[in-house]
Amino acid sequence: MNEIRAAVLSGTATSQDYANLPLPDSYRAVTVHADEVGMFEGQTTWEKDPRKSLHLDEVALPELGPGEALVAVMASAINYNTVWTSIFEPVPTFAFLRKYGRLSELTKRHDLPYHILGSDLAGVVLRTGPGVNKWKAGDEVVAHCLSVELEDAAGHNDTMLDPEQRIWGFETNFGGLAEIALVKTNQLMPKPDHLTWEEAASPGLVNSTAYRQLVSRNGAGMKQGDVVLIWGASGGLGSYATQYALNGGAIPVCVVSSPQKAEICRAMGAELIIDRNAEEYRFWSDPQTQNPKEWQRFGARIRELTGGEDPDIVFEHPGRETFGASVYVARRGGTIVTCASTSGFQHEYDNRYLWMNLKRIVGSHFANYREAWEANRLIQKGMIHPTLSRSYSLENAGQAAFDVHRNLHQGKVGVLCLAPGEGLGVRDAALRDRHRSEIDRFRDV
Numbered sequence: 001m002n003e004i005r006a007a008v009l010s011g012t013a014t015s016q017d018y019a020n021l022p023l024p025d026s027y028r029a030v031t032v033h034a035d036e037v038g039m040f041e042g043q044t045t046w047e048k049d050p051r052k053s054l055h056l057d058e059v060a061l062p063e064l065g066p067g068e069a070l071v072a073v074m075a076s077a078i079n080y081n082t083v084w085t086s087i088f089e090p091v092p093t094f095a096f097l098r099k100y101g102r103l104s105e106l107t108k109r110h111d112l113p114y115h116i117l118g119s120d121l122a123g124v125v126l127r128t129g130p131g132v133n134k135w136k137a138g139d140e141v142v143a144h145c146l147s148v149e150l151e152d153a154a155g156h157n158d159t160m161l162d163p164e165q166r167i168w169g170f171e172t173n174f175g176g177l178a179e180i181a182l183v184k185t186n187q188l189m190p191k192p193d194h195l196t197w198e199e200a201a202s203p204g205l206v207n208s209t210a211y212r213q214l215v216s217r218n219g220a221g222m223k224q225g226d227v228v229l230i231w232g233a234s235g236g237l238g239s240y241a242t243q244y245a246l247n248g249g250a251i252p253v254c255v256v257s258s259p260q261k262a263e264i265c266r267a268m269g270a271e272l273i274i275d276r277n278a279e280e281y282r283f284w285s286d287p288q289t290q291n292p293k294e295w296q297r298f299g300a301r302i303r304e305l306t307g308g309e310d311p312d313i314v315f316e317h318p319g320r321e322t323f324g325a326s327v328y329v330a331r332r333g334g335t336i337v338t339c340a341s342t343s344g345f346q347h348e349y350d351n352r353y354l355w356m357n358l359k360r361i362v363g364s365h366f367a368n369y370r371e372a373w374e375a376n377r378l379i380q381k382g383m384i385h386p387t388l389s390r391s392y393s394l395e396n397a398g399q400a401a402f403d404v405h406r407n408l409h410q411g412k413v414g415v416l417c418l419a420p421g422e423g424l425g426v427r428d429a430a431l432r433d434r435h436r437s438e439i440d441r442f443r444d445v
């Protein structure tokens with residue numbers, strides 16, 4: 001592993017050098033264990049602690065199949081899906097691995113008593129499997145997390161519609177929170193040259209998701225001038241949604257929960273900000289009953305900020321706690337676009353506001369191949385920026401997931417895998433210098 005790391009750090013190793021490097025039989029990876037899925041029984045979601053369930057194990061190198069690559073992972077990032085896996089909610093992810101394992105001889109590899117997590121990476125290709133022409137050993141890459149088999153016509157227009165669609169490192173094994181990862185090569189994209197390893201690893205999943213959800217015609221199809229209400233506007237998804245709204249000439253209304261988060265949104269260029277904590281919205285009077293008066297108060301606040309306009313688009317992901325309010329405040333004919341339910345997936349809303357006002361609810365999930373590529377291209381061009389606030393070592397991935405679970409973080413939290421420290425891997429210093437303040441905006445806040 002040290003030779004691999006040294007080759008990457010040299011910055012001069014050729015494709016042939018990488019091809020000549022022997023691969024280790026095993027590597028270190030962040031895992032959950034199948035025999036521990038009951039460890040949090042009786043605890044609330046809040047009490048379940050990822051630091052107890054996430055392990056750093058030495059695991060066997062998986063066999064490389066056709067159309068796949070083994071990648072030396074320099075850095076990865078925490079996504080909320082790692083939090084879900086680590087607390088075994090809503091279901092233990094071993095069920096996904098078992099199902100995938102039944103698909104073919106090759107996918108059997110994924111069905112193991114440990115699950116290697118992580119749906120982002122930046123690193124260097126070590127080996128490619130049979131049938132791969134576009135990528136070779138030595139290529140510096142990031143990987144998006146869409147794993148599809150592409151055998152069914154249903155997914156040929158929009159790869160997210162493939163019936164065998166999975167999120168790598170969540171519904172498959174051999175994820176990015178590790179020293180080596182196994183990916184399908186059509187997950188690979190060029191690493192943005194102006195970013196460090198940890199910066200490059202951090203946007204992938206949330207950036208692509210926000211792009212489809214907000215910008216793509218498969219999502220809300222945002223246009224210039226749209227008022228976009230963004231929940232968690234400085235969080236993982238929200239920090240990209242806010243950038244897309246500003247880049248695309250829309251008017252973001254950013255919802256956050258602290259003055260620091262409001263300040264970050266202001267620094268991104270947003271002007272209309274609601275601190276949901278300070279303004280004490282209570283959309284639920286008790287766990288079963290919503291309070292429409294609070295929806296109205298929230299809607300009135302949005303109008304106050306926008307000069308009387310309602311949101312054309314509501315960028316939803318908190319779910320149960322906010323969904324009733326989101327449906328209420330969207331404008332007549334507006335769109336509520338949702339990709340998640342962090343606070344609970346049984347949503348309740350008053351349907352009269354939806355049908356009488358011709359609103360629509362759109363479901364969105366990750367991004368298809370093309371959308372992921374387009375979202376990465378915007379990062380490469382310095383038009384959308386990483387929102388990395390801090391990075392942890394692989395040993396401390398549990399703490400990193402804990403921070404995200406407890407909403408103690410800003411933007412994205414990175415994890416250094418083979419990278420011995422932060423700040424390495426920049427190949428285009430000039431482009432970096434042009435965007436330094438935007439790249440550093442979330443740092444250490």
Ligand SMILES: NC(=O)c1ccc[n+]([C@@H]2O[C@H](COP(=O)([O-])OP(=O)(O)OC[C@H]3O[C@@H](n4cnc5c(N)ncnc54)[C@H](OP(=O)(O)O)[C@@H]3O)[C@@H](O)[C@H]2O)c1
Pocket residue numbers: 079080081205206209231232233234235236237238255256257258261276317318321322339340341342343364365366367404407411
């Ligand atoms: N379907 C997909 O493809 C996809 C992709 C990415 C993520 N997701 C899901 O989307 C959700 C968010 O992911 P993320 O990476 O953005 O997480 P994140 O970094 O934790 O950001 C979410 C933000 O939402 C806000 N929030 C949380 N609970 C809330 C509540 N009850 N009411 C109002 N606001 C709340 C918080 O911001 P404030 O405290 O500042 O308000 C939080 O920072 C997760 O459930 C994740 O699994 C789905």
